Amino acid sequence: MTEDASPKKELAAVRGTKDILPKEVEGWQALERLARETFELYGYRELRAPVIEATELFEKGTGRTSDIVTKEMYTFTDKGGRSLTLRPEYTPSVVRAIIEHRLDLEVEPLRYYYMGPMFRYDKPQKGRFRQFHQIDIEVFGEKDAAADAEIIEMADSLLRKLGVTGTETLVNSVGCRECRPAYSRALREAAGKRKSGLCPDCQRKAETNPLRIFDCKVEACRAVARTFPLIQDFLCAECRDHFGKLLVFLDIYKIPYRVEPRLVRGLDYYTKTTFEVVSSHLGAQNSLVGGGRYDDMMKDFGGPDICAIGFAMGMERVLSIAELAPPKRKFLYLAYLGDEAKKAGLEMARYFRANGVECLVEFKDRGMKAHFGRANKLQAAWVLIVGGDEMKKGRFGLKEMATGRQVEGAREELLAFLREN
Ligand SMILES: [Zn+2]
Ligand SMILES: [Zn+2]
Known part of the structure; x- marks a missing residue:
């Protein structure tokens, strides 16, 4: 039997994916809850789209020359011969979804959030998975730079609630369709002169989309990229004005930032603002939030001419540095002795649960000592004792495990006790 065929390996989680076990899931739930609460304070609503889409959607949207589309997509042909892709973003x-459902014709503002898995066939490494999770927000139809500042402030507010410290906000403008062609020409020229110093991938990018050289992680390419002209010198009046206003609004929100002229982000669709929130607590993969404006995507998709801006937050990375208080969880363990007591116990459990008390009933015949041993191990807050005597009296015993305090009473009295404690 070869190693690959061993059942153990075959049945393991797929490389680059990961189980989120109950012990960790509390953090995920807290993050999801705080994100939802935060975004709804700004008038955002959840929009859940499918995990699979037509491959063309990402070729058109994310961009044919982006690393994501050229190297990292999980694309397959389904039984109907259609090319489908697990969403990479x-x-x-x-x-x-907005175009398909004409959400732009509705009264509600076009502000959406979403949390869920994304898929990229990337090299798995620390803090990076092939199935990873993002919190995503998008706002449409707001061309004012105040909207750009507001989403940066919203991301910052969520990170603060999560206890994330040591962050830095980087901002840039990547121009628009008016002013970027001249910059791309200048980049192509600069890259052409230094072509031998670039990796084969970037040599190709120098022809197709020189802006993407800034995404390369090869140190030699980064060194070359540092000699390239800066976008700021090429921005048209409108883009320059927009960027200037963004910085003013960030000051109003008291968000410290650094202008990073090489921040282009790995996507083809950005126009004007791009930004990133990075953490000093992480290594090379230090980006927590990344986003920007994409004013042309809607009309490029054949929809209405509506501008947009959004960001994505990496949930795994944020959770790795979040400081969340462990949730306080209290539950009652049912200890019953014998069949009749079991029936009475189940009724009690049903009553307590209906009144919001978590009850754990394990359907195993145990003696009282074994029940208490088990309840202790599970760290139950209370043990409800149902034996023959208790049933005869119609009164039950309840033990508070932390204090050893024991009370006796009818179910209503016990519920009152549980609520007080
Ligand atoms: Zn411009
Ligand atoms: Zn390169």
């Missing part, structure tokens, strides 16, 4: 799905 969320933005194109939202744009598609």
Whole structure:
């Protein structure tokens, strides 16, 4: 038997994916709850799109020359011969959904959030998975730079609630369709002169989309990229004005930032603002939040001409540095002795649960000592004792495990006791 065929390996989770076990899930739930609460304070509502989409959606949206589309997509042909892709990012799905359902004709503001898995066939490494999770927000139809500042402030507010410290906010403008062609020409020229110093991938990018050289992680390419001209010198009047206003609004929100002229982000669709929140507590993969404006995607998809801006937050990374208080969880363990007591116990459990008390009933015949041993191990807050004597009296015993305090009473009295404690 070869190693690959061993059942153990075959039945393990797929490389680059990971189980989120009950011990960790409390953190995830807290993050999801805080994100939901925060975004709804700004008038956002949840929009859930499917995990699979037509491959063309990402080619068109994310961009044919982006690393994501050229190297990292999970694309397959389904039984009907259609090319489908597990979404590598969320933005194109939202744009598609708005056009498909004509959400732009409704009264509600076009502000959406979403949390869920994304898929990229990337090299698995620390803090990076092939199935990873993102919190995503998008707002449409707001061209004012105040909207750009507001989403940056919203991301910052969520990170503060999560106890994330040591962050830095980087901002840039990548121009628009008016002013970027001249910058791309200048980049192509600069890259052409230094072509031998670039990796084969970037040599190709120098022809197709020189802006993407800034995404390369090869140190030699980064060194070359540092000699390239800066976008700021090429921005048109409108883009320059927009960027200037963004910085003013960030000051109003008291968000410290650093202008990073090489921040282009790995996507083709950005226009004007791009930003990133990075953490000093993480290594090379230090980006917690990344986003920007994409004013042309909707009309490029054949929809209405509506501008947009959004961001994505990496949930795994944020959770790895979040400081969340462990949730206080209290539950009651049912200890019953014999069949009749079991029936009475189940009724009690049903009554307590209906009144919001978590009850754990394990259907195993145990003696009282074994019940208490088990309840102790599980760290139950209370043990409800149902034996023959208790049933005859119609009164039950309840033990508070932390204090050893024991009370006796009818179910209503016990419920009152549980609520007080
Ligand atoms: Zn411009
Ligand atoms: Zn390179």
